[in-house]
Amino acid sequence: MKVLKFGGTSVGSVNSILSVKKIVEAIEEPVIVVVSALGGITDKLLATSTMASKGDLAYEKELSEIIARHLDVIEGVIEDKEVRIDVQKKVMALLDELSNIFKGVYLINDLSAKTSDTIVSYGERLSSLIVSNVIKDAKLFDSRKYIKTVKQFNKHIVDFDLTNKLIKETFSPLPKVSLVPGFISSSTETGEVTNLGRGGSDYTASILATALDANTLEIWTDVDGFMTADPRVISSAYVIDRLTFTEAMELCNFGAKVIYPPTIYPVYHKNIPIRILNTFNPTAPGTYISKERVKEEGKAIIKGISSINDTCLITVQGLGMVGVIGVNYRIFKTLAKNGISVFMVSQASSENNTTFAVRNADADLAVQVLNDEFALERAQGDMNDTVAEKDLATVAIVGENMKRTPGIAGKLFGTLGRAGISVIACAQGASETNISFVIKHKYLRKALNSIHDSFFLSEYKVLNLFIAGVGTVGGNLLEQIRIQQPKLMRQNGLKLNVVGISNSKKALLCREGINLDNYLEELKENGEESNPEHLCEEIVKMNIFNSVFVDCTASPDVAALYETLMNNNVSVVAANKEAASSSYDNYTKLKETARHRDIKFLFETNVGAGLPIINTMNDLINSGDHILKLEAVLSGTLNYIFNTISADIPFSEAIHMAKEAGYAEPDPRIDLSGKDVIRKLVILAREAGYPVEQADVKRNLFIPEKYFEGSLEDFWKNIKDTDAGFEEKRQLLEAEGKRFRFVAKMENGACEVGLQAVDSHHPFYELEGSNNIIMISTERYHEYPMIIKGYGAGADVTAAGVFADIISIANIR
Numbered sequence: 001m002k003v004l005k006f007g008g009t010s011v012g013s014v015n016s017i018l019s020v021k022k023i024v025e026a027i028e029e030p031v032i033v034v035v036s037a038l039g040g041i042t043d044k045l046l047a048t049s050t051m052a053s054k055g056d057l058a059y060e061k062e063l064s065e066i067i068a069r070h071l072d073v074i075e076g077v078i079e080d081k082e083v084r085i086d087v088q089k090k091v092m093a094l095l096d097e098l099s100n101i102f103k104g105v106y107l108i109n110d111l112s113a114k115t116s117d118t119i120v121s122y123g124e125r126l127s128s129l130i131v132s133n134v135i136k137d138a139k140l141f142d143s144r145k146y147i148k149t150v151k152q153f154n155k156h157i158v159d160f161d162l163t164n165k166l167i168k169e170t171f172s173p174l175p176k177v178s179l180v181p182g183f184i185s186s187s188t189e190t191g192e193v194t195n196l197g198r199g200g201s202d203y204t205a206s207i208l209a210t211a212l213d214a215n216t217l218e219i220w221t222d223v224d225g226f227m228t229a230d231p232r233v234i235s236s237a238y239v240i241d242r243l244t245f246t247e248a249m250e251l252c253n254f255g256a257k258v259i260y261p262p263t264i265y266p267v268y269h270k271n272i273p274i275r276i277l278n279t280f281n282p283t284a285p286g287t288y289i290s291k292e293r294v295k296e297e298g299k300a301i302i303k304g305i306s307s308i309n310d311t312c313l314i315t316v317q318g319l320g321m322v323g324v325i326g327v328n329y330r331i332f333k334t335l336a337k338n339g340i341s342v343f344m345v346s347q348a349s350s351e352n353n354t355t356f357a358v359r360n361a362d363a364d365l366a367v368q369v370l371n372d373e374f375a376l377e378r379a380q381g382d383m384n385d386t387v388a389e390k391d392l393a394t395v396a397i398v399g400e401n402m403k404r405t406p407g408i409a410g411k412l413f414g415t416l417g418r419a420g421i422s423v424i425a426c427a428q429g430a431s432e433t434n435i436s437f438v439i440k441h442k443y444l445r446k447a448l449n450s451i452h453d454s455f456f457l458s459e460y461k462v463l464n465l466f467i468a469g470v471g472t473v474g475g476n477l478l479e480q481i482r483i484q485q486p487k488l489m490r491q492n493g494l495k496l497n498v499v500g501i502s503n504s505k506k507a508l509l510c511r512e513g514i515n516l517d518n519y520l521e522e523l524k525e526n527g528e529e530s531n532p533e534h535l536c537e538e539i540v541k542m543n544i545f546n547s548v549f550v551d552c553t554a555s556p557d558v559a560a561l562y563e564t565l566m567n568n569n570v571s572v573v574a575a576n577k578e579a580a581s582s583s584y585d586n587y588t589k590l591k592e593t594a595r596h597r598d599i600k601f602l603f604e605t606n607v608g609a610g611l612p613i614i615n616t617m618n619d620l621i622n623s624g625d626h627i628l629k630l631e632a633v634l635s636g637t638l639n640y641i642f643n644t645i646s647a648d649i650p651f652s653e654a655i656h657m658a659k660e661a662g663y664a665e666p667d668p669r670i671d672l673s674g675k676d677v678i679r680k681l682v683i684l685a686r687e688a689g690y691p692v693e694q695a696d697v698k699r700n701l702f703i704p705e706k707y708f709e710g711s712l713e714d715f716w717k718n719i720k721d722t723d724a725g726f727e728e729k730r731q732l733l734e735a736e737g738k739r740f741r742f743v744a745k746m747e748n749g750a751c752e753v754g755l756q757a758v759d760s761h762h763p764f765y766e767l768e769g770s771n772n773i774i775m776i777s778t779e780r781y782h783e784y785p786m787i788i789k790g791y792g793a794g795a796d797v798t799a800a801g802v803f804a805d806i807i808s809i810a811n812i813r
């Protein structure tokens, strides 16, 4: 025989109950079917009780919803009219009793534990009654008659001797289909209704399976099996095929909601395997939990991650504890005497403190009783007052294969460190099947995601992107990401998740990822009013793991956010040159922050758009070379302009054309004044190891300063005045067989920019369109400098360069 337990979600609707019917009726051997209350009903019964006890008449509305829900289900699941009317009558009789109890609670404004237990038992009594009339030939039992409990520290503990005896008697002979309510029980001493605790139907099923020597215990729920993590928090969590009892127990004890923790112990003792199966997808193989430890090749070393978000750390400390025998005995004896359960303990080898984790609700009592216990030692100054730190969360990573595998703890704490999460306490038992640690509750989601990403990498890796600026570069980048997303997922196991998009006025943020098919309309319609500071606050608040801020703006205000973002472990990829070319102090601070936090600050596209200039220089330096000299044409706009001016196209027209083609900065004066090239040269000099400021760059400019004063409109109007002069110079150069190039130079840290006429022998002479070129002379590349040449401007190549920086953060190729 086997025992099947169907949870609240499995009996929560007409369709799910019909599914249960199909599953049970297809089984040939005898079965015991354990059902929970209709999904959500237990919570509703408890909430209604509280309302009634507070004298809130609105409880009547809640009650009528409970009644309607059951009647609707009966209507949908029982076809035979006669049977239906009979079930309706029986159900209404139970609901009438329930109604009277609520009325009593309302009138006397009091809700004892006994009454609450009675009220909540109706959930399973009603559901079992209904389901027993749906499944063919099912015989209904009442679990209060054979699951017996005794009281221990305000909790109802199963009286196994009596329970096992009663179960054996009750189910002999065993019907083909027995239908039993989960969760409910009764007191051995008084016969009053009790229960096995929230989620207790799993336990009912386990107790029955053990007492009757079932061959399997099946837990039917609403997911395909036991998953690597809570799927409501980790979208990439996946089903674990096999678990050992120990692993399942560790995961459940630390919060995995699929199985109520005490469930595993009884079946483990009798070596009865558990299957976790999905009522809504009955053919899925599910998870098989047994004693055998199967080493699965290629599978992650840890099996799962779980967490308890209701954690308080209590610390008992004092120098008087060192070397004194019996302090821990007194701590835990005191806690036990007061019914306080401890789920994690940590003590440093110095012995001057013991820290342990309890539920927040137990914290105040724990502090009080421990302060009383150690009153004398506190008065003598041997021990300090007991301290409680609330609002924490405990996370556990579990897997029997962790045993004797070095590096797991290192990987775990390294991952947390990179995510900027500090560990407040940790514990690992000698069995090495569980490493648990405590963190601030606000970091829980991020911690779970980072660890899942790090340990279950084989499935896929997620990179969460915030993209500021959706203009030429940002727009192109988003389009490239949109097209590339499926391929990166398929070929590289990389999920690029765009979680934020902003322009100068609005921001759209979505943890689950923004659909890139229509992000512009979404931003316009659903984006929140935003400015850079607000955006930064929101990003920090979202606290997402593996996240990258991508700056496709040209704004100094956006660049000013990098430090805060990096201090919150967000990597930065910038097309924006403001930060890397700001003061040398700021530049070094940002680079230091990135290094210190083990995140990335990348800005390859600051110079030469998508050309690999900065990366190449870094590679040269990191491999021991020294950069001695740089000579370059770094302005795609200026090169385009000098290649475009002709007898027919005057200088001012060429500037317009550069802007139209998307080469120029939003404000072309930044290009024409040489400012843009100066910024680029400064960035290169710094990357080459020289502490240069923009003011240190010698400049030999070609447009008088007065053209840059006033507004942008003034500039466009006045610049025409320079056309004739330029045409004159151009003709002269043409006659000499030379061309204009705006050249940036750095030699041993000395920088200069200026217009230069180059002849046909010069490597810069043949530099088409908006191309850039750089010659890098180093100790190794001395006689023949290294040359990098190609498109130096343009939205698509710049976006591609930004994209490449993003990919390099994901560490894939």
Ligand SMILES: Nc1ncnc2c1ncn2[C@@H]1O[C@H](COP(=O)(O)OP(=O)(O)O)[C@@H](O)[C@H]1O
Residues within 6 Å of the ligand: 006, 007, 008, 009, 010, 036, 039, 199, 220, 221, 222, 223, 225, 226, 227, 228, 229, 230, 231, 232, 255, 256, 257, 258, 259, 304
């Ligand atoms: N590690 C995990 N694996 C699978 N499900 C989990 C895990 N952690 C949490 N859950 C949640 O547990 C839910 C199933 O438990 P529960 O709601 O008690 O179901 P039931 O109503 O069947 O008793 C799933 O829907 C899932 O959201």
Ligand SMILES: N[C@@H](CC(=O)OP(=O)(O)O)C(=O)O
Residues within 6 Å of the ligand: 006, 007, 008, 009, 036, 037, 039, 042, 043, 123, 182, 183, 197, 198, 199, 200, 201, 202
């Ligand atoms: N109905 C009870 C018992 C139970 O086990 O429910 P579920 O199987 O839906 O977790 C509760 O909600 O606590």
